[in-house]
Amino acid sequence: MEFLQYFGGVFEPTSFLLLLGGTIGGLILGATPGLSPTMAVALLIPFTFQLAPTQGLILLGAAYTSTVAGGAVSAILLRIPGAPANIATALDGNAMAKQGRGAEALHISFLSSGIGGVIGVLLLIFLTPVLAKWALAFGPSHLFWMAILGVTVIGSLDSKSFVKGLLSGCLGLWLSMIGYDDIQGAQRFIFHDALTGGVSIITALIGIFAIPQVIDMLAAGREKQNIASIKVEKHSFIDSLALTLSSIKSLSIGTVVGSFIGLIPGVGGQIAGLLAYDQTKKLSSNPESFGQGNPQGVIAAESANNAMVGPSLVPLLTLSIPGSPTAAVLLGGLLIHGIFPGGDLFDNHPEVIWTFINSMLVGQVLMVIFGIAVAAYAAKVAQVPKAIMASAVLVLAVFGAYSVQQSMGDVYVMFVLGVGMYFLEKFGFSAAPLVLGLILGPIAEANFIQGSLIANAISSPAQYFLTGSLNLVLIALVIASILWSFFSTQKENRAKKEANSL
Amino acid sequence: MSELTANTDDSSAHDALNSTDAKPVASRMGYLIPAVLVLGLAGFVTYISYTQEPADAFLFPRLISSVMLILALWNFVRAALGKSKVGQGIAARVWLRIVPGILLMAAFVFFAAKYFGFYAASTAVFFLMYSGYDPASHLSVKSWRRRVIVTVAFMSVIYALFTLLLKVQTPRGIFL
Numbered sequence: 001m002e003f004l005q006y007f008g009g010v011f012e013p014t015s016f017l018l019l020l021g022g023t024i025g026g027l028i029l030g031a032t033p034g035l036s037p038t039m040a041v042a043l044l045i046p047f048t049f050q051l052a053p054t055q056g057l058i059l060l061g062a063a064y065t066s067t068v069a070g071g072a073v074s075a076i077l078l079r080i081p082g083a084p085a086n087i088a089t090a091l092d093g094n095a096m097a098k099q100g101r102g103a104e105a106l107h108i109s110f111l112s113s114g115i116g117g118v119i120g121v122l123l124l125i126f127l128t129p130v131l132a133k134w135a136l137a138f139g140p141s142h143l144f145w146m147a148i149l150g151v152t153v154i155g156s157l158d159s160k161s162f163v164k165g166l167l168s169g170c171l172g173l174w175l176s177m178i179g180y181d182d183i184q185g186a187q188r189f190i191f192h193d194a195l196t197g198g199v200s201i202i203t204a205l206i207g208i209f210a211i212p213q214v215i216d217m218l219a220a221g222r223e224k225q226n227i228a229s230i231k232v233e234k235h236s237f238i239d240s241l242a243l244t245l246s247s248i249k250s251l252s253i254g255t256v257v258g259s260f261i262g263l264i265p266g267v268g269g270q271i272a273g274l275l276a277y278d279q280t281k282k283l284s285s286n287p288e289s290f291g292q293g294n295p296q297g298v299i300a301a302e303s304a305n306n307a308m309v310g311p312s313l314v315p316l317l318t319l320s321i322p323g324s325p326t327a328a329v330l331l332g333g334l335l336i337h338g339i340f341p342g343g344d345l346f347d348n349h350p351e352v353i354w355t356f357i358n359s360m361l362v363g364q365v366l367m368v369i370f371g372i373a374v375a376a377y378a379a380k381v382a383q384v385p386k387a388i389m390a391s392a393v394l395v396l397a398v399f400g401a402y403s404v405q406q407s408m409g410d411v412y413v414m415f416v417l418g419v420g421m422y423f424l425e426k427f428g429f430s431a432a433p434l435v436l437g438l439i440l441g442p443i444a445e446a447n448f449i450q451g452s453l454i455a456n457a458i459s460s461p462a463q464y465f466l467t468g469s470l471n472l473v474l475i476a477l478v479i480a481s482i483l484w485s486f487f488s489t490q491k492e493n494r495a496k497k498e499a500n501s502l
Numbered sequence: 503m504s505e506l507t508a509n510t511d512d513s514s515a516h517d518a519l520n521s522t523d524a525k526p527v528a529s530r531m532g533y534l535i536p537a538v539l540v541l542g543l544a545g546f547v548t549y550i551s552y553t554q555e556p557a558d559a560f561l562f563p564r565l566i567s568s569v570m571l572i573l574a575l576w577n578f579v580r581a582a583l584g585k586s587k588v589g590q591g592i593a594a595r596v597w598l599r600i601v602p603g604i605l606l607m608a609a610f611v612f613f614a615a616k617y618f619g620f621y622a623a624s625t626a627v628f629f630l631m632y633s634g635y636d637p638a639s640h641l642s643v644k645s646w647r648r649r650v651i652v653t654v655a656f657m658s659v660i661y662a663l664f665t666l667l668l669k670v671q672t673p674r675g676i677f678l
Contacts, residue, residue: 050668161588163577167540170570174547177563184559189550211607218603219596224637387635391628392656394607398615398624399660403670408616415611419604427528427536428588445562452561 002346002354003125009355010362015058018051019359022062023366027374028381029063030070030082032389037067037083038326039209043393045202045333046400053337053349057356060333062363064326065309069113069367072302073375076105077232078383085305088277092290092297099293102232106375107240108295109302112251114368115244116303119255120262120310121361127263127311128357129346131318136343138319140451141465143342145474147444150321152478153264154328155433156485164428165485171429172437173444175199175417183449194409201332203401203410204417204438208431209329210397211418217390237372243295250280250299258307263314276304310360317341317353320443325432331439528591530584537574537581544574606631619675621661629653 009015022044029040041063048056071082076093089109096105138146151173155165178189179198190196244251254276261272280300281290290297313330315321320341322328334341339349346353401414421431455464465471548567551560580586592600606627614623629649638645664670 047663047668161586163573163580164586164588167544167570167573167577170544170566170573171540173566174563174570177566181559184556186554186556186559188554188559188563189547214607215600215604218600218631218635220635221595221599222635222637385636385638387632387637388652388656390603390635391631394610394631395624395628395656395660398611399620399664399670399672402620402672403664403668406671408673411611411615415607419607423536423592426589426592427533428586429536448562448565 002129002350003358006351006354007358009054009351010058010359015055015355015359018055018059019062019363020366020370022059023066023363024370024374026063026066027070027073027367027371028377030067031073031375032082032381032384035067035082035389035393036209036213037064037071037085038329039213039393040067041326041329041333042202042205042209043396043400045205045329045336046403048333048337049403053339054352054355056333056337057330057339057352058359060330061356061360062366064330065117065306065360065363066367066371067326068305068309069110069117069302069371072109072113072298073106073371076109076298077102077375085273085308086301088273088301089298089305091277091301092292092294095291095293096295096298097232100233101235101293103235104240104243104295105298106232107235107237107372108244108247109298110368110371110375111241111244112247112254112299112303113306113371114364115251116255116258116305116307117309117364117367118361120259120307121357121364122310123259124310124313124317124360125357127314128317131314132343132346134343135318138343138470140447140454141468142470142474144444144447144451144465145471145478146319146321147440147447149474149478149481150315150319150440151433151437151444153321153481154436155430156481160430160489161428162482162485162489165430165433166482168424168429168431169433169437172434172439173441174437175204175434176438176441177445192409192412194407194412196409197405197407199413199417199438200404200410201439202336202404203414205329205332205435206397206400207414207416207418208421208435209325210393210400211415212422212425212431214390214394214397215419215422217386217393220386222387232375244299247296247299249283250296251303253280253283254300254303255307258304259311261304262308262311272304272308273301276300306364313357317345318343320440322436322439325435328432328435328439335439528587528593530581530587532591533584533586534578534581537578537586541571541574541578544570547571602634603631606634615675616673617675619677620672621657622675622677624660625653625657628656 010019026040029035030037041060044060044063048059051059068083068085071086072089072093073082075081075086075090076097079090079094081087081090093105093109096102151169152166155169156162176199178195180186181188257276257279258272261275277297277300280296281287284290284296286294312322312327316327316331318341320331322331331341339345339352397414397418398411401410402408404410421434425431451464452461455461458464466475544567547563548571551563551567554560577586610623610627614627618626632653633649636645636649665672
């Protein structure tokens, strides 16, 4: 119960104001189609430079939690999921809104998000220290394989082609090697002055997540957006609360599925929401009512996608392996504040980490309160023309990248990576493994070099890296993640061929 | 689900929703070009990793670039056989829409921001991009007035956030 000692930190005036600002801002950003939670968190990182690590993390954590929940507003009122995690919410949420039950749908959406989120954060609180203690037993060879596992898992699961997913991861690993090699003092892959200091993680994150979305918005051209918001009628909050609390089956499925999915690196909220929705529908006595405005569909989907948030930070904080792309961006935020995740995190920075985790717990409550209060306004923001959104995100991205080191070189790198990522994504490459390769690259290399030095002193590198039970388990997981992706791609291709031949 | 997407416009969420069903719009050659570019990059990185000194500094890059080269070769072969149609590709009409925007962004990032000043260039690019892609009429005074007001309001917020709050010193250039 160590976390209880640090609850006070959340309620310090600056921290609480940041939590409040991050929650409200996140709700509005989340409701805006085209602004993903990942991009919102990436664009917020430069604003945390002036803040203490705890405060910076509170802001990022609040934004992460509330952008996922905020995406439900546009899913319900506009039939446009604010983020991929809210796709399942739109199925029944919008049908409810069309039936004049928009307020009820918003109430149960935020309430179930809050309940799922609290359970997810409690899992984070109780699982993380246990795993962190276990992670202390890791040596350089294990940490090397863990970093490689992080890249292969996300490369395999987050991409529609395992070759392109793994290639994306390799590209990220290569980007992480650009600049000066600290150990040998040698220049590596410095093709331009802008690359002398290497590729800054924050700069890369902003470029990779913001610029493709700007270009995507421009791809709509001057077409008028036919977005009509449904008017929200008043509804008793107590009735919505009673309905949510009585939906034990949907809440249980949502939170269990969401928490489990969150713990698996790279799977993300989209899958959690859809899987929980699907299971709730299958186990329902009235499955045909799903898609027609059944509140249970909204409860299952929203409790799942927010229950995923807390557990997605468990592998991040203990093993440096983010559970979702947004968690990967949060890892970037941790690193720039000099906080290195791992087994000793809770010994070295207990105040920072526990205050951050506690703020996520309090943030869930704020998210429910303000989510319901600002939902109608957030839906209006979702109707802002794409031309304004694209221009605003571009300017924010350029200012954000520049403010990292006050260097134009960072702006060039951000832009080139962003435009490159747009084209790569259009041809099946994936941003998440690339980002993870970039973040985990230095960890993998440092442990590879350290492990090689130890290996040369006591045995051979092959023996050091390829033997030992933990090494073998990790290697098996690396191979399993690749094989699983390979065979599922093959299966998908066969299914497509069969469908075409019919 | 198809009904859901039919009523909505482009966004990352919709892309995710559509991703499994979306039909590729690029030709086999369209998929081959990125495969060739990635193969070229992987080959170049591998060449540098194996030829540059000191060799110890390139130990890890050699390992990674070798794996990257194998995967890039695999990807190239699949693309050449027409088996790599993952991702939608880019339709011709989309190219026509995005190229002016990308050129404007490039001019802003590589030239205007430094030479005209960050704020002057940002204001200009915000206004130009908003005006260029705004579906509202270009003949209406009301539309132009709204564009000017939105641009000034947004840039004021940016100034308050970055210069007043975060104390970021931006390049001044000829203007501001």
